[in-house]
Amino acid sequence: MLYLLLEQGLNGLQYGLMLFLLAAGLTLVFGIMDVINLAHGSLYMIGAFLAAAFYQHLENYLAALLLAILATALIGALLEQTLYRRLQKMSHLSQVLATFALILIANESVKIIFGAQPLMLPVPEMLYGPIELVEDELYYPRFRMLIIVVGVLVALGLYLLVNRTRIGMWMRAGASNPGMAAVMGVRIQPLFTFVFALGAGLCALAGALLGPLLAVNVGMGESILIPAFEVIVIGGIGSMRGALVGSLLVGMIDTVGRVLLTLLLKAVSDPATANSVGPTLASMAVSLLMVAVLYFRPQGLFPARG
């Protein structure tokens, strides 16, 4: 029982960290550029598809991963230059519509280019199999462990970037008051392009890392978009710290809550019901958490704007 919880805790951590990769980009774009980007999940999907496609040609996971990140960051930069720059000046409604349109276009384009069948992105050979965390009791897949390690490293890197570098200072200034930052001499347009490309690259990283665990398919962007949005609303739009805390919270509730609720339900009802209702309650709990946060603390747990 303890080890089951530990294992689920690790799974929650892993899911939370992957959510963080998406939420970090989303919250920056949201906070700094003030654009509501429904198409963020599409960049994640594109990243995963590119990684899978590169892998088929190169047969090298690491090279495919890096290439996918670069290519997706490039696509992000292009999108920022051509579309998002204009959207910034428009109403939220226009942003919702335009990025909804982007989702439709991205889904359909991916279907045309890669076909409707899910692509396979295998686990790299050297990461096959589990490692033993507690002797004879707790085994954990190597690849999932790698995802956790990468996630922690990226979170650390982002923390240093945002809090210890000049670009990070500009980003924070842009998130708390973009107009003032521009007046104080921050060149805001290149900063936007950089932030957007960074967000897109992080999406691709998440897509390429999760590719071997989930199927790389057309709907994958939308299924992770909603949790990512919930994360940034819970954490406070524009706040990196909020994105991290929110991601881990959502990851844990969704993963550990799923198991705990199912177990609890099994104690009071038949297993079939418990197995179907437990996961749903966990998903709903995340939405309810967001509703509660918005109700009691509309600016999120860690508001970026003072």
Added chain:
Amino acid sequence: MPSTPTPLTQGLPSAWSAIGVAVALAIYPLLMSVAGQDFYIGLGSRVLILALAASALNLVLGYGGMISLGHAAFLGIGGYTVALLAQGGSAPAWLAMPLAVIAAAAGAALIGAVSLRTRGVYFIMITLAFAQIFYYLAVSLRGLGGDDGLPMLARVELPGLSLGDDIGFYYFVLALAGLAFMLLYRLAASRFGRALVAIRENEQRMAAIGYPVYRLKLAAFTLSGGLAGLAGALLANLSLGVTPHLLTWHQSGILIVMVILGGSGYFWGGLTGAAIYMLLEESISTHTEHWNLWLGALLLFIVLVAPEGIMSLRRKPAKAERA
């Protein structure tokens, strides 16, 4: 006469145009029946139902300026209510339809009461989150059929009119949608409608004047949810069942798309938008399976060129003069 219509008078049709639309809609199935195009009668019903849903959204989005990305929830509540009532065989229309509306309106009142305390982006996200909760419920509850949804053996029953027949059902839809449109028209022309538009234009000022802004918005949201529920109930009858697809956020997005296509804040915006959308879908998807690609491109074009909807293009020159 002012060069641009003020927000208060904009988009309210004349009585003649309303009568014209009503007559055209009433003879449409007869024409199709004579022409032997029975397929288009069912399509007509679908357009009318979606027009009703889009108009309901238009009330909060266009008139009230509340961007709800969760109206699929109300479609779903209405649809599932009717489907549940019909599980025992067939339900009488006079019972099933009002219950669907009441259930959806009650849902909207609850969701609205919480959501309307937030604004802007947060309102968009919280309505989306609520709709997701209903989606998860529908997918997982076995009583609601899970992924497969609930099939209906027959449409609701109305003495004197055979709703199983396409033309009969069309007139049933037309009658209910007509009633809803009359209600919406009266509302838009009333003090309530004008206050709603004024809140969209300047909420702070309306609050300062002493209008109960929150209550007015909640009333509009509840009403809109109820009408969307009616549309959902009709949709369930049309397709003889409901699936969780009705509750996806994609559906909420499509409703917004319809309102924008037709013109948000214009009385006929919902009807025009639903008609344009269905027409495009029917005509484009016969030529290519990639209809979503074209829809996306069209949407982007509209956002970048005519961000206030196709109807606003007519007003462009006047705006340029002012600037």
